[in-house]
Amino acid sequence: MDKESQTVTAIAEEKDTVGDFTFPERNKFDAGYGLSEATVDYICDVKNDPDWVRDFRKKALRIFEEKPMPTHWATKDLETINFDKIRYYLSDGERPKRSWDEVPDDIKETFERLGIPEQERAFLAGVEAQFDSEAAYSNVKDAVSEQGVIFVNSAEGLKEHEEVFRPWFGKVIPSSDNKFSALNSAVFSGGSFIYVPPGVKVTHPLQAYFRINSENFGQFERTLIIVDEGAELTYMEGCTAPKFETATLHSAVVELVAMKDAKLQYITVQNWSSNVFNLVTKRGIAHENAEVRWIDCNIGSRLTMKYPGVVMKGKGARGEVVSIALANDGQHQDTGAKMIHAADNTTSNVVSKSISVGEGRSTYRGQVHIPKHLKGCVNNTECDALLINSKSKTDTYPAISVKGNKHATQHEASVSQVSEEQIFYMQQRGLSEAEAMSLSVNGFVNDLVREFPMEYSVELKRLIDLEMEGSVG
Amino acid sequence: MSLLITDLHAAIDGTEILKGLNLEVPKGEVHAIMGPNGSGKSTLAKVLAGHEDYQVTSGSVSMDNQDLFAMEVDERSRAGFFLAFQYPAEIPGVSNANFLRAALQARMPKGEDLDAVEFYKEMRDKMGKLGMDQKFTGRAVNEGFSGGEKKRNEILQLMMLAPSYAVLDETDSGLDIDALKVVAEGVNTMRSPARGFLVITHYQRLLDYIVPDVVHVMADGKIVKTGGKDLALELEEKGYDWVKEELVTS
Numbered sequence: 001m002d003k004e005s006q007t008v009t010a011i012a013e014e015k016d017t018v019g020d021f022t023f024p025e026r027n028k029f030d031a032g033y034g035l036s037e038a039t040v041d042y043i044c045d046v047k048n049d050p051d052w053v054r055d056f057r058k059k060a061l062r063i064f065e066e067k068p069m070p071t072h073w074a075t076k077d078l079e080t081i082n083f084d085k086i087r088y089y090l091s092d093g094e095r096p097k098r099s100w101d102e103v104p105d106d107i108k109e110t111f112e113r114l115g116i117p118e119q120e121r122a123f124l125a126g127v128e129a130q131f132d133s134e135a136a137y138s139n140v141k142d143a144v145s146e147q148g149v150i151f152v153n154s155a156e157g158l159k160e161h162e163e164v165f166r167p168w169f170g171k172v173i174p175s176s177d178n179k180f181s182a183l184n185s186a187v188f189s190g191g192s193f194i195y196v197p198p199g200v201k202v203t204h205p206l207q208a209y210f211r212i213n214s215e216n217f218g219q220f221e222r223t224l225i226i227v228d229e230g231a232e233l234t235y236m237e238g239c240t241a242p243k244f245e246t247a248t249l250h251s252a253v254v255e256l257v258a259m260k261d262a263k264l265q266y267i268t269v270q271n272w273s274s275n276v277f278n279l280v281t282k283r284g285i286a287h288e289n290a291e292v293r294w295i296d297c298n299i300g301s302r303l304t305m306k307y308p309g310v311v312m313k314g315k316g317a318r319g320e321v322v323s324i325a326l327a328n329d330g331q332h333q334d335t336g337a338k339m340i341h342a343a344d345n346t347t348s349n350v351v352s353k354s355i356s357v358g359e360g361r362s363t364y365r366g367q368v369h370i371p372k373h374l375k376g377c378v379n380n381t382e383c384d385a386l387l388i389n390s391k392s393k394t395d396t397y398p399a400i401s402v403k404g405n406k407h408a409t410q411h412e413a414s415v416s417q418v419s420e421e422q423i424f425y426m427q428q429r430g431l432s433e434a435e436a437m438s439l440s441v442n443g444f445v446n447d448l449v450r451e452f453p454m455e456y457s458v459e460l461k462r463l464i465d466l467e468m469e470g471s472v473g
Numbered sequence: 474m475s476l477l478i479t480d481l482h483a484a485i486d487g488t489e490i491l492k493g494l495n496l497e498v499p500k501g502e503v504h505a506i507m508g509p510n511g512s513g514k515s516t517l518a519k520v521l522a523g524h525e526d527y528q529v530t531s532g533s534v535s536m537d538n539q540d541l542f543a544m545e546v547d548e549r550s551r552a553g554f555f556l557a558f559q560y561p562a563e564i565p566g567v568s569n570a571n572f573l574r575a576a577l578q579a580r581m582p583k584g585e586d587l588d589a590v591e592f593y594k595e596m597r598d599k600m601g602k603l604g605m606d607q608k609f610t611g612r613a614v615n616e617g618f619s620g621g622e623k624k625r626n627e628i629l630q631l632m633m634l635a636p637s638y639a640v641l642d643e644t645d646s647g648l649d650i651d652a653l654k655v656v657a658e659g660v661n662t663m664r665s666p667a668r669g670f671l672v673i674t675h676y677q678r679l680l681d682y683i684v685p686d687v688v689h690v691m692a693d694g695k696i697v698k699t700g701g702k703d704l705a706l707e708l709e710e711k712g713y714d715w716v717k718e719e720l721v722t723s
Contacts, residue, residue, distance in 0.1 A: 420525075425562035428522050429576040429630060430550040439575055443566025443613065 031089035037061060040186055043089045047155055047189065052166070060175035060185030067179040075332060077303050081277055086249055088187040088220070144202060150195040151206055154222045157193025164195050169224055172255035172311075173283050180305075181281040184220045184253040191221030191252065196231040198259075205234040205267070205453060223254040227262040236267040236453065248276045256284030258292050260314060265293040269456050271463055272301035274331055280306045283338070286346075288314030295451050296323040298333055299463050307365055309338030312346035319348040324445050324460075327360030327392075328467055336365035336397075337381075345376040352383040353445050356392035357467060364396045364413075372403035379409040386444045387417045388437065416444075438468035474537050475499040476638045476669055481532035483520045489530070490516040492694035498638065500537075501666040505680055506673045507705060508691035509713040514673045515559060517691075518642040522556040523549055536638060551580055553637030557627040557644050564614040569626065570596060572614045573633050580634075599632045602662065604655050620647030628659040635663070640671045645679035657682030677709035690716050 031042045040061055044054045069078050144151060150161055157165045175185035196202060227233050250272070258264040264284065272278050278301040284292035294308035310319025321337035339348035354362035362385060370377045379402075385394035394415060402409050418440045426436035441464050442449070449457045476498040483491040490513045498504045508514050520527045521534060523546040534541040541549055564572065573596060578587050597607060603625045615623050624644055631639055641660070645653055660670070660683050672683055680688070680702065688705045690698040690713075698704065698716060708716070 419562070422562045422564055424522075424524055424546065425558065426564070426572075426576075427546040428550050428556050428558075429572070429634065430547050430579040431575055432547050432579070435575065435579065436547075439567050439572070440564065443564055446566035 029089065031087060033087055034084045035061070035064075035086070035088055035183075035187065039088050043187055043189065046089065048159075050159065050162075053158055056170065056175070057186050057188075060182045063176050064179060064182035064186055067176075067182060069179060074305060075303065075334065077332065078277075078279075081249060089189060144204070144206070147200045147202070148197040149200060149202060150193065152193050154191040154193045154224065155189065157224065161193065161195065164226065165193060165224065168226055168255065168257050170255075172257060172285050173253055173281050177281060180251045180279040181253050184222060184251050184281070188220045188222035188253065190219070191223040191254075192225070192235075193223070194225040194233065194235065196227045196233045196262075198228040199230045200228075201232040202234070205236050207236045219250045219252070221252045223252070224257075225255070225264065225266070226257045227259065227264045229259045230261040231259075232263040234265040234267065236456070237269075248273075250276055250278045250280070252280045252282075254280070254282040256282075256292055258284060258286045258290035258317075260288045260290060262287070262290045263293075264291070265295065266308075267295040267452060267456065269297045269299075269452065269460060269463075270301070270304075271299045272304070274300055274302055274328070276301045278304040278306065280304075282306065282308040283311065284309070284319070285311045285313050286317035286319055288343075289316040290314060291318040291320070293320040294322070294337075296321065296335070297452070297456075297460060298323070298325045298335055299467065300326075300328070301331060301333075303332045303334065305334045307336045307338050307367070309340065309367075310348065311340045311342055312348065313342050315343045315345055317343060317346045319346070321350045321352070322448055322451050323352045324448050325352070325354040325362050326441075326464065326467055327354070327356050327362045329358040329360060332361045332363070334363040334365065336363075336367070338367045339369065339379055341368075341370040341374060341377045341379070344374050346374075347378045348380070350379075350381040350383070351448065352381075353386070353448055354383070354394060355386045355388065355441055355444065356394050357388040359389075359391045359393075361393040361395075363394070364398070366396075366398045366400070368398075368400040368402065368409065370402045370404070370407050370409070374404065375406035377402075377407040379407075381409075381411045383413045384444075385413075385415045386441065387415065388441070434469050438465045441468060476537075476671070477535045478521075479533050479535075481517075481520070481534065482530040483516060483527050483532075484530055485516070485527050490527075490694055491520065491532075493532070494691075494695055496671075496689065496696055498669040498671050500637065500669045502686040503664060503670040503672060503683060504687045504689060505683075505685040505705060506671060506689045506691050506696075507675070507677070507708055509717075510675065512691045513694040514675075514691055515642055516694075518556055518559075518640050518673060521549075521554065521640060522546060547579070550576075550634075550636075555631055555634060555636035555639040557624075557631055557639065557641040559643040559646060561615050561623045561627055563616045563618075565616050567614050568611050569614055569629075570610040573630065576630070576634060596629075596633060599629055602632075603629055603659050605629065621649065621652035624648055624652065624656055625659075628656050632659060632663060635668075637667065638669045638671070639663070640673065642673045643675065644672070645674055645676060653679065654682055677705045680705045692716055 029046045031039050037058065040057045044057060071078055170185060173181050175182045194206065225235060256264055256266060282294065286292045292310045296308055298304050298306065308321050312319050319339050323335055325333035325335045327333040333354060337350040339350065350366055352364055354364060356362045364383045366381055368379045368381065381398065383396055387394060396413050398411055400409060400411060418437060422440055423433060423436045426439060427433060442461055449460055452460060478494055478496040481491050481494040482489060494517065506514055516527060520529060529542060536552065536554060539552060544552060574587060574592060581587060596610060600607060600609060605625055615626060618626060644656060648656060672685060685702050688700055688702060689696045
């Protein structure tokens, strides 16, 4: 059987159980269960961190220990996370791979089983994929490095490119931002560091795949992307996790910096298994006339809390969050956006669509901040929720603080339900109830899905189909 | 080979609407059902399609000897039953082309894919015949369509899905005379020995353009009179009260 037909077979066989498999673990280093200063030291030793990083981690650990869980506004479900039963560092000890041929076969097989579309293989030359806590594969396209672009994992970034890395690291999102950014700062491993020099426009999107392999193992990747003056970059990450019986914690921090006139777009498609706590802090700074866009799709997980933000620090800066969330039975998507206007004539746009299926729950939290001394700021917020069943739930918490009268803000929210007449109509044309539901849901998010690159929109459609299959009956 | 309805009783929320309806539409024929408002015409259409708001309390419907009521809504469709809706639903975000593709794909054997090139060719061709602008391929199904555009779209679907039996529920309502002609022409091109039609209408006007083989008059949940195409003209002239009166006196 040739490679392509093998892939097709694998996808067909695994169609209904995407993410529901695992492979033998090959972990040389293991920090053990629980979190203490010794754990942090262990990680620093294994990773051979410089002293400044060790200090950074230890300060963050103290902040993490002091900060209470944010349950005064967030769900009590957070209290079920037992930090003593999590392994904070696990590595196969292998150096990041430089070519596709060097990637171990079982990892390749995982990619295949996850049904990563064939088109993606074409991009794989520029892919970095995190396998457990280290990048298992990291290959910068020659063309990209020729342009002076740095694309490495964060461990390499902080050591080999300290002069670029250090001034911004932890500056967009300080360790003290929230309990989970502190946790990440204490134990981070993996993630990407990218620097795009002034004026360089990276035409191909850079990609990374993240997944969780070891049970009870939390992933704490840390990504920092700096796009210098007038440069442009699109970064994509996709996550699919195998199913496990006990809760898994994923707590990433992603910091973006767009210098004057730069454009930076960060695209995420996630499909976590429904035992994962996905508690992520993502924020970008946009300098003068720069643009930061978050395009975010969250499917699955037990609880996702994620509010990508943009701080518009320079005049004329633009921030945008486009997000899709799908919550199925037992899942809670608590997502939104933060738009902090900190200069005149800054513009932000938030478009959020959520789908609640079965007993799924989706929550939108939006923060828009425009202080009094500014002028000419514009915000547009649109959030639409679609409920599939009568037990589905959605709620919206917009917090718009606009001071002064020289601004324009607009907030629109809607809640709709797939109507029985719609489903009946589609069924009368020969579609099964699940197919009809799936088509309706795809229609609901269609205008946002177009924002995703082609291969992702195909994958998204497939994920929605899978989710809908189990929702009727 | 026919769509055979025998002693059909159906109710909504406990109220009986169809009260022992008998009707046979053989393949190759066009039958019209006319009747006053509230006679149960649209209920019949929805019961045949399998709408869950209606309860079939007794009677049977067989489609080419298959028990229609043993099938789900979508199974009936794939087995060859089509309903052109009086009020077609809108499906935001789903393009006409994608919707029709999905409907045709649902009829393909497992593992086989619809030929996309052939599909678009056929769709454009049929849209041309219905005087529909090509941009309708990309527009969301029925969303923001005028009444006439919605009805044309129903006929487009009818033409693409080529069912064995098609029920047209008040397809003429809300159409001006030009649109009516186009829609009727579309239906006429689909007349074939392999297909039966049941055209439900309140007015005779539609039947000037879709000339029926048989006309039935429905009142109070039953077929009360059956005749040739002249019956429609007679109804137009005398009004439904004439039928009602006849009923009372008989």
